[in-house]
Structure formats: structure tokens, C-alpha cells
Amino acid sequence: MIKIQNRMLQKPLLHPTTKDLAKAAGVSRATVDRVLNRREGVRKDTVDRVNKAIEELGFVRNVQAANLAKSQSYRFVFALPKSGDQFLQEIVAKIEEAIDVFAADRIWCDVHHIDDNDPHSISAYLSSLTSEDVSGVAIMAQETPQVRDAIIRLKERNIAALPFISNQAPLNADWVGIDNSSAGATAALLIGQSLRGKSGSVVVISESMTSRDSMERRLGFDQEINTHFPELSALPSLETYGNEERAEQILKATLSANADIVGIYVMSSEARVPLQILDTLQLPQDLIKVAHERTPFTENALRDGKLDGLVAQDAGHLVRSAIRRLKGIVDKRRSAGPQERIRIEILLRTNL
């Protein structure tokens, strides 16, 4: 912590510069620069002397001046799927908001939509990027070998790559998104807690179970149900494949086949279609319904009591966090403070 009292000391030097550093270490500014920017050809004890001076003076490099000198600026791209509904729209909207806010920091963002049905198209796009054009990419895409390779190659070309919302798990701890297993568990807890001992079965609706995100959510959901709510049983996942008719069909079938349904978990990020279908069906009033992500639709559903809880990740925070993280990677900040973890939000009627 910087104390105001420091000003009273002998050599206060509120903001020491490289010049002060040079004087204190008894070297020239050129050498200070060599140490600061880890250039070759400096004897170890000289390096130590400079580092000691840095410590003692509490020198902090003026990044603004440094960026100015390097005329550094950042150009980031969000690579997002082409298809998608309201959640994706929220993300895009937040990116556009962020563009204005971050412009002051010389950060420029762009959105690029990739055909998520074609694994080749994304890797082709990523391969086309030059470090001249782009300093970093936030990638929202399902985990495939192609994408993994493309990400590795991006890094080789000195372009920051950051899995975004959709995790590329074992590849990198560095990503922005929530822990989907906990998210699933949270949905389960919400349902279980609201049912308070009532027994029955719970419907789980998903778009597809092939993605890592879906599997993790399902895993977390089941584990929580099995461990803490033995009176509930989770039915096999219904996969809609993004097809509205199919969704209606399988939902109707499941509901009529199971008379003891007490809860519904809409697991996919895009909840509008399943919820709209559910709305047309005749369901018991006290059914507990939980979905993911805050969108205009789910928000209204929550307000109207058509939904009991939402497990969400804040779109604005996701976007801003991704941008800051990308900047951190480019700046090679090691100790950029705590990783700004994206929290799993629980949204009820009262805390919208």
C-alpha cells in the first residue's frame, strides 16, 4: 500500500522514472532499459543492482508512456458462431458497448461470425489472421481437433488466443467462462431446494449433448441430484438439435410418458424455444422450471412466474473480462492480479 506519509521521506519521488532508476542504480538509462525489457548482454550483478533500485524506489513502469512510444494498440476479434438466438445477441450487444468504452484505451474490437457447423471454416478463418491485423482472438466454438490446432498455431504466430464461454478444456487453463459443472449443480440445487422433499422426476432439455459444455452441465446436475436429492430422478437428456418441431415432439412425448414430473431443467444457453413450447402445453402449476442465461425472454419469463430461476453468466462481464485478459496476454503481464473469475449468477425474480 502506498502511504501518503511517503511524501515526507527524504526522497519522496512520487513517481520515479527510468531516469531516477538509472541514477539510483548508478548506471545509464540505456542499461536500465536493457534490464527492464530483458535484453541480452547485461552482467548479472548489474541486473541485480537495477532490480534492487526498482524495489527501493518502488518504480512502476508507465505503461501509457511505453505504449505511446511503441505506438502500441490492440485489435481484438471475437469469433462467434453464426447461428444462435438471444444469448448470442446479448453477447454481441455487450461487445458493441465495450467497443466504445475501451476505445479510450486504444483497444479496438471486432466481431466475426463463423459457421459453427463447419469445423474447417473456423480453423480457416483463424489461420487467415496475421499478427499485423489482429493482436488477439476470443474464440467461442465447440472443442474440436481443428480448433485446438488453430489455437496452437495462433499462439505460434504471436496472436493471443482465448477460449470464450465455450471451453477448450485440457488445452489451456486460460479461458473466460463459467465452470459448467458447477452451473449444472446449481440448477439442480435450485430445483431440489424449491421442491423441498417432494419426489418425482425432472426433465432435462438440451440442444445437443455432444459439446463439452453440455456434458459438464449434465454431469454436475446429476451429481447434485443424486447426492442431495435422492427423492428426485433426472430423466435422460432430450436433445432438440435446434429443431423446433422435433423439440415439441419429444417434449410432448416425454411429458405424457411420465406422470410424476415435478421439475424442468432447460440446459442449453438458448432457452427461448423450449420455454415457448412448454408454455403452449398444459403443465401442472407447481412445476419448478430452471433455465440458463439472462435474455429479454428469460427475464420476462422470470418476472411473469413462468420460470423459477436462472443460472446465468453476465454477458457484459464475460466480454469485458475477455478483453482485459487478452490485453493482459499481449502485455505479457504475469501478475495481472487475480484472474477475474466469471461467477455463476443465480437470478430470481427479486435480483434482476
Place this chain on the structure above:
Amino acid sequence: MIKIQNRMLQKPLLHPTTKDLAKAAGVSRATVDRVLNRREGVRKDTVDRVNKAIEELGFVRNVQAANLAKSQSYRFVFALPKSGDQFLQEIVAKIEEAIDVFAADRIWCDVHHIDDNDPHSISAYLSSLTSEDVSGVAIMAQETPQVRDAIIRLKERNIAALPFISNQAPLNADWVGIDNSSAGATAALLIGQSLRGKSGSVVVISESMTSRDSMERRLGFDQEINTHFPELSALPSLETYGNEERAEQILKATLSANADIVGIYVMSSEARVPLQILDTLQLPQDLIKVAHERTPFTENALRDGKLDGLVAQDAGHLVRSAIRRLKGIVDKRRSAGPQERIRIEILLRTNL
């Protein structure tokens, strides 16, 4: 949104400078400077010409260079209460984390503890600040006339002032913290939902009901209970005055006087003492307990099942948001994008 295609246009000028602006507007750099910094003595049509050029070129002032030129740096103080328990400690810890992170942006933070029992001491402290020493203050203090006046005087002296966590309500819409009425309502909803129709009364424990924050929480809590959970009745607030013995006394008395207690709401930000006392008493197992704020203690209580839910505001976000907001005020950014609203977090066992 900035499109990459712009590069292909006639005059791409990725990052136009004031020089480019001058050329485009057909004026000198001096005039551009006069317009940008709203100095006197420029004819209106000249101003318009420059502004038009700004629009057309998409000029964004390089704040880094500007700050460098002004050798601008920011010195913020967090004025926090002296007394306090784990929540306050969390805040202080997050401030210390933030100090490292924001140092790169020439932002220096300090913590100053004020005697919260003496309304004069805080106003005395605030009055002692000079715009030389300090560019902004985040103030966590109960709303009193003295504090209100001190804040107004701070602004007159060109020091940014920002109510922090504790709101100074009608004075200023600009503050950092949660909507306490919604926070209270959320606690009520959590309790009500988990009780699912069970009837009985709910104990409300507070440190003191004199602060605006407490009153708002209580109001929100009651409203939610009355509107949506008529089977529950909220008992009058128990005020501990931060006194452990008194707390134990009144808690025991209330618990023995009311046999139908089904829930407990610890309303104060510091939940440790009340919860520890509750732990020593013999309470029914299925009592629902909800408290505020995430601290090491409440976190463990949640994990151990000694607590069913937490209504919290993220300490790290509070701090970072306050710093960014203060910077925004100093920079006189009007359109700093959306106000980064502090969300009311619901924490359950699964989303810690």
C-alpha cells in the same frame, strides 16, 4: 463497430491524430486543441468544422498520451469505518489487490479508516483533503448531514466523491453498491421459496436499524414476504448494536418466546457473530438461514450446511468498480458506457 474493411478505404488512417484532424478540418493544430479542450475564443463554425472532421475520421483522443502530457495520475482514497469484521476485511484485502493491478494505469489507492461513531471525525477528515493530494474519495459511511455537507464541499474543491457500499441516497445517483431493497427482497424470496408453503415466523437480526441500508433491506424483505409468502410472518428486527452479549440475550429471548420459528435472516453485513451465537443454541434442523456477504466465515457456513443461502455483493467488483468510476469522474467522461451495476449475488453451496 470498427470494421477491418476500413483499411481498404481511401484514407484508412487507423488511428488519426490531432495532426490529421487539423489537416482534415483545414485548421491548425492549435485550433484543434482549442476545440478538443473546450477553450474559449473559437468561432462556432470553426468548432463545427473540427467536430465534423472528428466524426468523419473517427478520431479518438489518445488518453494515454494526454495523461502523459499532463503527467496526470490518480490518487484515490477509500474512507472506510474503523470498526467492522470480516466483510470489511474482505474489502480492504480487495483494495490491496486492486492497488497492484491499477498501478499500471497510474492509479494509486489508499485506505483511510474513520471513526464511524463520530460523525464529526469523518467530515473533518474529508475537509482536510486537498485536490493536490487526492483526486477522489470513495466513502463508506452512514448518511448524516455532516457527511452530506462534506461530500458537497469535496466536489466544490474538485475532488471526486463517491458513496461506497453505504448509500447517501437523495444526494447523488452516482454511487457504487447494491440496491438494498432488492437485496432484502431476495433474502425473503430465498427463505420463502425454500420453505415452500410451510408456515411460521422469521427472525430478522440486524446490527442497528438506524442506517438507511438497514431500513431499505428490511423494507424490501417485508414487502416480499407480505406479497408472496402470506404464510410467513417476519418478526420485529433484533438490534444487536454490535454487542455480542446483547445479541445472545435477545436471540435467546426471541427464540424461546416464539415456538413457530421457521427461518432466520441475518440482515447485517457482518454475519459472523450472530451466526456463531445461533450455532451454540439448539435449533430445529430444518430452519432456513440466510445471511449477507461472502466472508471466510459465511463461506464455510454455507459449505457445512449451517447456512442455506447468502445474498452478497462481490467485494472485488465493488472495489474495482469504485476505482473505475472515480477515474471516470476525474476524466469527465460522460459516456463512459453503461454504469457497471453491482449485482446482487445469490450464493448457494454450489456456486461458491
Place this chain on the structure above:
DNA sequence: GTGCTAATGAGACACGTGCCTCAAATCAAG
């Protein structure tokens, strides 16, 4: 000592903006 290499110093220029001074141009009123 000589010669060679590695290490260091001295200095200059650039980055984009703020802020200053002084001169020149423009304008309005008489």
C-alpha cells in the same frame, strides 16, 4: 603489455497530446 569481445554509456529521435507564446490574419464598428 596487445588484442579481442562483452558490457555499458551518451545521445538522439519518436510516439500523441497539452499548454504556452507570439505573430498574423480576419472581422466588426467607427
Place this chain on the structure above:
DNA sequence: CTTGATTTGAGGCACGTGTCTCATTAGCAC
């Protein structure tokens, strides 16, 4: 037209750092 005020231009210096070049020094082996 002149006069005086208002508006604009030209230019320079500063901010702190990065990145060159070239000269100088220190250290080492022989």
C-alpha cells in the same frame, strides 16, 4: 479607410519510455 478586438496559425517544449547508433570502457586470454 482605420482601429481595435477577436480568431487563428506557427512553433516549441514537456511528459516517460522504446529503440536505435556509435563511442567508450571493462574484462579476459594470450
